Amino acid sequence: MSDNNVLISVNDLKKHYKGGEIKALDGVTTDIKKGEVVVIIGPSGSGKSTFLRSLNLLERPTSGHILFDGIDITDKSTDINKLRMKMGMVFQHFNLFPHLSILNNMTLAPMKLLGKSKEEAEKRANELLKKVALGDRGNSFPSQLSGGQKQRIAIVRALAMDPEVLLFDEPTSALDPEMVGEVLDVMKELAKSGMTMVCVTHEMGFAKEVATRVIFMADGKIVEEGTPKEIFENPTNDRLKSFLAKVL
């Protein structure tokens, strides 16, 4: 905890539904350090999304603590909106704002929340758009884009806030197969640039290539974690072994 490289520190996190009948998270403890690319894998219903969404408090945990930059975000007196500005999130279904142009999707939060001028915000947005090869689509609307393009926009929309960490919840699961690559490429670039990332994904190739750490979850718990090499080549847990047998 005193390690000042730790960005997010999760301690005995629990999330129960129906008065404890469903334990979506059943005591998760882990630290996420700056610059880490953590990939979370595990069977459906194992609590991956719940864990990820707890990190920016889209789900409020039943018990346990999450420290972000040393601040306990589960504390009721913490201004969660301020902290969420530093934690970008990318969703499975993109969630672009359909009533706004791509440029306005990307400048809304920087202008309203960071107080950037329109010029500043648009300049940064255009830079980011070029990085994901969509420099000419600023004036398009989300409905005019393909799924892969939408997800690339969703990523740069989050980046426009200059977050300290990006959270991804199955960012390629809703995409047609031929579009998965273009989104993963953007994520790989990001990872190489040193961005701290936490990704729930079924893309084992991505995990092997860029993850600094892989977490395997089952039944709301971290069952095994380690480097991609450890997880994929020397799994020890039986459930991890049978999971890998199915997905690899």
Add this chain to the structure above:
Amino acid sequence: MLMLSIGDWFSKLKSDFILNFVQDDRYKLILSGLGSTLVITFFAAILGILLGIILALVRSSHDKMIDELRPGFGKGLLKVANFIANIYLTIIRGTPMVVQLLIAYFIIFASSNNGVIVAIIAFGINSGAYVAEIVRSGIMSIDNGQFEAGRSLGFNYIQTMVYIVLPQAFKNILPALANEFIVLLKETSVAGYVAIVDLTKAGDKIRGITFSPFMPLLAVALIYLILVTIFSRLVNILERRLRNNER
């Protein structure tokens, strides 16, 4: 057995028309009645929309976040506001408009002699209850992912509503809102109960003077019909504009 010839029928129509609208400038009564109807409808609609949005925000924010709010002033305020909103909705939707108007005029604002303003308030408060449910259904029609995307960027609840959810909801509920406006326009025809000479009352007054019901009442009906038709057209155009905006 005697049949009126077409010529006779026309001259009867003509004298009826002169009696009801031209003589003593009676058409002016209709015009000023129409003016009152439009003024009451317009301002009541604005009041209704403002009240409706506030009520809808109170109700849906209560439902959405009362569990995650920390105990304190804000949470208490939201609870009280939601309680008041529910009472308001129950009373307004559970009682007839005419009764509400009479209560407003003869009890609550008994000291006021400006019937039109009392009517604007009464119709606005009434319309607000219906607009609230329309806006609430519009908010609920927006995918929760939109809400989460807004919150994940750091917007608070109100900002997410104002910048992201309400603009989209508005597009979805425009037909229902337009319908509510039309209902309101027609409902103002009971304003005569509180000594306001609106369009309906104007027609009825002329009928009382001339004892010839056909012309004035049909004229009144025709004017309402024209107003509703024009308004529907305008809304159609607006809807198409909004839809084109997204493509």
